[in-house]
Amino acid sequence: MKYWVIYPVMISDAAVLTRVPKVGPKAYKYFKGISLLDECPSQDEMTMNYDDDYPEGIKLYDILSNIRDLIVANSKVKECLDGLGVANVEYIPISLLNHKKELVSQDYFILNPLCCENIIDMDKSEYRMDPLDEGQIASIDNMVVDFEQVAESAKFFRASKKKDSFFITDDVKQAFEAAEITGYKLFEAEGWDGLDI
Structure with missing residues (x-):
């Protein structure tokens, strides 16, 4: 997945x-x-x-x-x-x-x-915590996915430690492609550098 x-x-x-x-x-x-x-x-x-x-x-x-x-x-x-x-x-x-x-x-x-998942491996990922928002990541340089911590039912969700980022699964990606949804871009979560470019 x-x-x-x-x-x-x-x-x-x-x-x-x-x-x-x-x-x-x-x-x-x-x-x-x-x-x-x-x-x-x-x-x-x-x-x-x-x-x-x-x-x-x-x-x-x-x-x-x-x-x-x-x-x-x-x-x-x-x-x-x-x-x-x-x-x-x-x-x-x-x-x-x-x-x-x-x-x-x-x-x-x-x-x-409303679904928040512990998708970010906090031990292996490279990131900086937000000094103004306790418990939240301000920026991430290299994301490592903790696959075991994501519920199987989670398809469109936030990262519990970075709630301003939104994640989807492969089946949502495929459904969007099949429906020819426009106006978005995707970055693979594993290895993501925190940027939207």
């Missing part, structure tokens, strides 16, 4: 989203692996805007780039994950507003995986 780190990819014509919605959970909470749905108001209020720094970026891919590197994805991605029986993920519905602050889509979600 291989595991992959998933990131939204920057594409020249793609819509790039700014901050998290102004209402609802504070930005840091999206990286805690905790339930957030009860803190979210209606979808109409949960807006994410196209970034004015990318005026040419208007095309909507299945997964959208954003300044926080959250997984913002559409219903096509949700259907893929549902089809694989992926559990412990909250789909927080949002409204997308273009550069003119006009509604362009309500088919997107912030994906909030």
Whole structure:
């Protein structure tokens, strides 16, 4: 079994989203692996805007780039994950507003995986701990996967010691490829250098 780190990819014509919605959970909470749905108001209020720094970026891919590197994805991605029986993920519905602050889509979600796995071998990996966030890794130079510590049922999850990173399994990767999901890039978790390039 291989595991992959998933990131939204920057594409020249793609819509790039700014901050998290102004209402609802504070930005840091999206990286805690905790339930957030009860803190979210209606979808109409949960807006994410196209970034004015990318005026040419208007095309909507299945997964959208954003300044926080959250997984913002559409219903096509949700259907893929549902089809694989992926559990412990909250789909927080949002409204997308273009550069003119006009509604362009309500088919997107912030994906909030609640499952955290001890995928990082803390003895063999090379990393630096975060002095401001106790127990969390700030940066990683060489990741060694602890395969025995990942639950067999975990398909889309966070690393328990690096909750701002998202991981998928081979079968999710294959499902995304079969469905021709767009707007993301993958890095093999074993040997990952912590970068998204």
